[in-house]
Amino acid sequence: MLQKPNPILVADRFPTLLDTLLTLLASLSDEEWFRPVHGGEWTVKDLAQHLLGDEINILSGRRDGFSGTFAAIDSWEDLVAFINRNNTLWVQATRRMSPKLICDLLRNTGEQVNEYFRSVDMYALGSPVNWAGPEPAPVWLDIAREFTERWHHQQHIREAVGKPGCTEPYFLAPVLAAFVYALPETFRTVEAPEGTSISLTVTGEAGGVWSVVREEDRWQLYMGKPDNPQAEVELPEETAWRLFTKGIEKEDAHASAKLSGNLDLAEKVLDTVSIIA
Numbered sequence: 001m002l003q004k005p006n007p008i009l010v011a012d013r014f015p016t017l018l019d020t021l022l023t024l025l026a027s028l029s030d031e032e033w034f035r036p037v038h039g040g041e042w043t044v045k046d047l048a049q050h051l052l053g054d055e056i057n058i059l060s061g062r063r064d065g066f067s068g069t070f071a072a073i074d075s076w077e078d079l080v081a082f083i084n085r086n087n088t089l090w091v092q093a094t095r096r097m098s099p100k101l102i103c104d105l106l107r108n109t110g111e112q113v114n115e116y117f118r119s120v121d122m123y124a125l126g127s128p129v130n131w132a133g134p135e136p137a138p139v140w141l142d143i144a145r146e147f148t149e150r151w152h153h154q155q156h157i158r159e160a161v162g163k164p165g166c167t168e169p170y171f172l173a174p175v176l177a178a179f180v181y182a183l184p185e186t187f188r189t190v191e192a193p194e195g196t197s198i199s200l201t202v203t204g205e206a207g208g209v210w211s212v213v214r215e216e217d218r219w220q221l222y223m224g225k226p227d228n229p230q231a232e233v234e235l236p237e238e239t240a241w242r243l244f245t246k247g248i249e250k251e252d253a254h255a256s257a258k259l260s261g262n263l264d265l266a267e268k269v270l271d272t273v274s275i276i277a
Contacts, residue, residue, distance in 0.1 A: 204237030
């Protein structure tokens with residue numbers, strides 16, 4: 001049975017996520033701060049600096065309305081290049097910061113961001129969540145996107161230093177529920193008859209069942225599964241979040257994925273990306 005997805009309301013979970021990050025960072029040795037993360041271009045310290053930059057962007061841009069100076073962005077490629085360039089510049093410029101100062105600043109800015117998120121109208125329309133589509137998105141989806149950003153980068157740090165955690169449903173369930181909003185965008189250019197449906201089942205305690213259905217010349221996201229979907233995909237939750245954040249390649253996801261029905265449509269699900277860069 002299909003139903004419209006429920007809003008993902010996570011403003012009250014940011015303080016706990018921040019506490020887990022600060023506890024993790026406080027436990028690191030000098031050597032662990034400089035371990036490579038997620039591909040090796042950045043270190044744990046670099047990634048913590050990046051997270052600090054995220055908080056400063058929220059406070060300066062959204063809370064305070066300070067626009068700064070931005071280049072013209074006319075395409076997805078321009079957006080990705082702009083974000084990658086700014087992230088690199090920020091990380092390079094903040095490498096002079098000590099780990100202790102980074103933690104102090106993360107606590108200060110993180111608490112301010114948490115307070116700001118609790119103050120906004122979750123049901124208003126805001127800016128697009130780019131990987132979910134170009135249209136204005138409800139603020140709750142934008143805030144959920146910010147939750148996924150902080151969560152998956154913390155996972156990168158945990159993996160680099162061998163300290164797993166934060167995969168319980170309290171954290172991972174809303175992350176996965178947000179990530180699947182990329183499914184309609186993944187299928188945007190796929191033509192199919194009216195009523196065509198593809199279901200995705202993410203197994204595990206934090207998982208769920210979602211479908212995209214072709215309706216009125218566009219793809220719509222639903223919770224649940226229709227009686228006879230044209231294609232079905234099943235992914236373990238660990239595979240799903242890594243695939244959606246480009247942590248593993250599509251080919252690697254196949255090892256634990258189950259695809260059935262129209263395999264061309266099922267394969268397309270594995271192209272889903274729920275981050276920008």
